[in-house]
Amino acid sequence: MRVQVPLRVPWIGAWPDAQRVAFYLAGRAPYTPVDTATVLALLSRYGYEVKADMTTREQQRVIMAFQMHFRPAQWNGIADAETQAIAEALLEKYGQD
Numbered sequence: 001m002r003v004q005v006p007l008r009v010p011w012i013g014a015w016p017d018a019q020r021v022a023f024y025l026a027g028r029a030p031y032t033p034v035d036t037a038t039v040l041a042l043l044s045r046y047g048y049e050v051k052a053d054m055t056t057r058e059q060q061r062v063i064m065a066f067q068m069h070f071r072p073a074q075w076n077g078i079a080d081a082e083t084q085a086i087a088e089a090l091l092e093k094y095g096q097d
Helices: 018-025 036-046 056-070 081-094
Strands: none
Touching: 018 081, 036 056, 036 081, 056 081
16 A cells, blocks of 8 residues: 655654653553544644545545554554544644644
């Protein structure tokens, strides 16, 4: 599978602070399922291309692309607490919108 990466994402050197990821996890297990729309909204704010009319598979591919870069240990395209926490930590550190 070839993953398309949007150009607005600050890839070079961008990495979330582990302490902030833990803060945003707020005691949840990393792979706890979360609302997909919430995660996609965060990824959109960070610079990923998210469209309102995306299919479920397209949504999973966007999430998977994010996970492959920022959490290579588990990149299944499923919105989970750790993916959400990483996105929140990145937005806190680097801004975007």
